[in-house]
Amino acid sequence: MSVVETLGGAASGLPASPLVRRMGWRPSRAVLATAAPLALLGLWQAVSTLGLVAPQILPAPSRVAQTFLELAADGELLAAARISAWRLSVGLALGATLGFAFGILLGASRRAEEWLGPSFRAIAAVPALGWIPLLILLVGIDEMLKIIILTKACFVPMAIATRDAWRAVPRGYAELGRTLGLSRRAQFTRITLPSMTPMVFSGLRLASGQAFVSLVTCEMLAATEGIGYLMVWGRTLFQMDMVIVGMIVVGASGIALDQLLRLTERRIRARMGEHV
Amino acid sequence: MSHPPILSLRSVSKSFAVDDTRFHALTDVDLEIAENEIVALIGPSGCGKSTLLRSVAGLEQPDDGSIRIAGQPVTRAGQESAVVFQDHRLLPWLSLRGNVELALEPLGLSATERRRRAAACIDLVGLTQFADSFPRQLSGGMAQRAAIARALVVETRLVLMDEPFGALDSILRSRMQEELLKIWQRHRVSILIVTHDIEEALYLADRVVVMRAQPGHIHEIVPIDLPRPRRRDSAAFSELRGRLLRGLATQDHEVAA
Numbered sequence: 001m002s003v004v005e006t007l008g009g010a011a012s013g014l015p016a017s018p019l020v021r022r023m024g025w026r027p028s029r030a031v032l033a034t035a036a037p038l039a040l041l042g043l044w045q046a047v048s049t050l051g052l053v054a055p056q057i058l059p060a061p062s063r064v065a066q067t068f069l070e071l072a073a074d075g076e077l078l079a080a081a082r083i084s085a086w087r088l089s090v091g092l093a094l095g096a097t098l099g100f101a102f103g104i105l106l107g108a109s110r111r112a113e114e115w116l117g118p119s120f121r122a123i124a125a126v127p128a129l130g131w132i133p134l135l136i137l138l139v140g141i142d143e144m145l146k147i148i149i150l151t152k153a154c155f156v157p158m159a160i161a162t163r164d165a166w167r168a169v170p171r172g173y174a175e176l177g178r179t180l181g182l183s184r185r186a187q188f189t190r191i192t193l194p195s196m197t198p199m200v201f202s203g204l205r206l207a208s209g210q211a212f213v214s215l216v217t218c219e220m221l222a223a224t225e226g227i228g229y230l231m232v233w234g235r236t237l238f239q240m241d242m243v244i245v246g247m248i249v250v251g252a253s254g255i256a257l258d259q260l261l262r263l264t265e266r267r268i269r270a271r272m273g274e275h276v
Numbered sequence: 277m278s279h280p281p282i283l284s285l286r287s288v289s290k291s292f293a294v295d296d297t298r299f300h301a302l303t304d305v306d307l308e309i310a311e312n313e314i315v316a317l318i319g320p321s322g323c324g325k326s327t328l329l330r331s332v333a334g335l336e337q338p339d340d341g342s343i344r345i346a347g348q349p350v351t352r353a354g355q356e357s358a359v360v361f362q363d364h365r366l367l368p369w370l371s372l373r374g375n376v377e378l379a380l381e382p383l384g385l386s387a388t389e390r391r392r393r394a395a396a397c398i399d400l401v402g403l404t405q406f407a408d409s410f411p412r413q414l415s416g417g418m419a420q421r422a423a424i425a426r427a428l429v430v431e432t433r434l435v436l437m438d439e440p441f442g443a444l445d446s447i448l449r450s451r452m453q454e455e456l457l458k459i460w461q462r463h464r465v466s467i468l469i470v471t472h473d474i475e476e477a478l479y480l481a482d483r484v485v486v487m488r489a490q491p492g493h494i495h496e497i498v499p500i501d502l503p504r505p506r507r508r509d510s511a512a513f514s515e516l517r518g519r520l521l522r523g524l525a526t527q528d529h530e531v532a533a
Contacts, residue, residue, distance in 0.1 A: 176365045179333055181354025181382040181430075190378060194369050273368025273412055 059241040067241040068248070076230070081249065084215060084226040087143070091150020091211050096204055099155040103162020120159065128153040128214040132221055141222040146215070153214040154207035161203020165196035198269045205261040212254050280347060281308040282433050282466045283332065288341035290327055300491030301327040302338070307485065307494065311433070314460065314467045316477035316484045320524065324492025325470045326438060332468065333359050333436050345434055354382070358427035362439040364419040366411040372398065372422050373407040379426045397429040398422075400459055417448045421455070428463055437469040441476065450508075453479050457504060474520050478513060479506055486523045496523060
């Protein structure tokens with residue numbers, strides 16, 4: 001008998017069995033997910049209380065909470081969130097639509113893949129933010145810039161997911177469509193498209209994640225409003241509490257968006273007959 | 277036979293290029309199937325039985341020869357024939373009813389008529405209480421029966437089956453064969469069925485077409501004159517099984533030699 005086993009047996013007084021382990025307290029997913037942020041919050045509070053870091057650099061959680069309430073109360077936060085959400089929606093809608101169409105083209109046509117595939121991959125390799133310097137000179141720092149950056153950020157994952165989804169449609173389904181005598185249009189809308197839906201939606205979820213990150217960075221680099229700009233403004237004023245409010249809002253809405261899309265994706269997969 | 281054949285193949289040939297060599301899947305195949313007849317195709321892999329079926333289904337274009345269904349040359353898939361594949365190929369996002377109704381879509385019927393005909397065929401295969409179930413909720417045998425309903429609902433005069441029970445265990449397979457015959461007796465169609473199971477061919481078919489490979493061709497056509505329902509343990513059944521086995525086995529020697 002090994003040392004570990006001896007110690008384990010002595011400590012619990014029972015032979016360790018899977019049954020006992022299963023009957024033990026098992027924290028829910030939500031509890032598990034909030035444990036780390038709460039620990040971080042505690043650490044943060046401790047550091048502030050003990051005065052380990054200057055409050056100008058790391059303001060106390062209470063200070064940040066107060067700033068949050070102030071910004072929320074005077075509508076500044078909401079206005080910033082609204083403009084950011086609008087940019088995100090437009091970019092996502094445009095990028096997803098164009099990316100879907102382009103993905104279909106790449107998937108369906110070997111020639112398109114040969115002609116455009118490599119260029120597409122090269123463009124995809126340059127991060128959305130790499131385009132900012134050039135785009136600022138071309139279109140300025142107006143809304144157009146953000147829309148283009150976000151569209152590009154969504155376009156790439158969406159096009160890739162759509163192309164892969166097209167190729168993943170089982171060959172047998174295409175044969176079935178033909179033997180049923182469905183028109184080409186019906187084969188697409190009744191068989192190919194539903195079969196692609198789960199993968200395309202995964203692409204959409206990926207795209208929205210990318211768009212979100214690009215949005216905040218873009219607003220920090222070249223904007224006069226929005227959540228990202230709020231954070232830059234806070235830094236300029238050396239109001240780190242404002243910066244941290246921005247970080248928390250961005251983090252919280254990012255995870256909310258992701259959760260919402262995950263949930264939707266699970267529903268879609270279940271509806272499309274996949275085991276989830 | 278006084279009636280014209282429902283299916284006629286005249287010197288059909290088909291070859292594929294496989295790594296610089298031509299693989300002759302079918303050479304000079306002649307075959308006729310009469311109204312309400314069940315014909316089974318058996319033979320070793322590579323004998324072209326699946327290619328033959330896929331050509332009749334319009335999924336492959338023969339290089340030479342003609343394929344006519346009810347006198348009309350086959351020019352595209354889904355024309356005057358319905359196919360049951362080895363895997364049921366039910367679309368997972370449609371209910372059983374939805375899958376069966378999808379087959380009716382090209383016919384341009386009213387929604388009520390589609391529903392009525394789908395319900396009748398689902399009833400024919402005994403799945404009425406599962407009409408609203410989704411494919412993942414059906415057992416393998418039920419899913420294959422649903423696929424048969426989908427093939428019958430369009431009321432083509434020819435149904436093509438590509439090893440339709442090949443994925444089922446042997447007990448279920450013989451039950452499905454009995455059911456197929458029952459359905460066939462109520463809903464008269466001609467059936468061309470590809471199988472690797474000699475017993476299945478003997479149990480179901482009016483004629484068994486024995487095919488051989490290299491190049492794929494018809495070796496012999498054996499009429500099965502046993503009355504239905506056939507008993508698998510009868511002497512006549514065993515005798516025919518022996519004959520078909522020998523027909524297939526000789527070839528293995530030839531290939532080995």
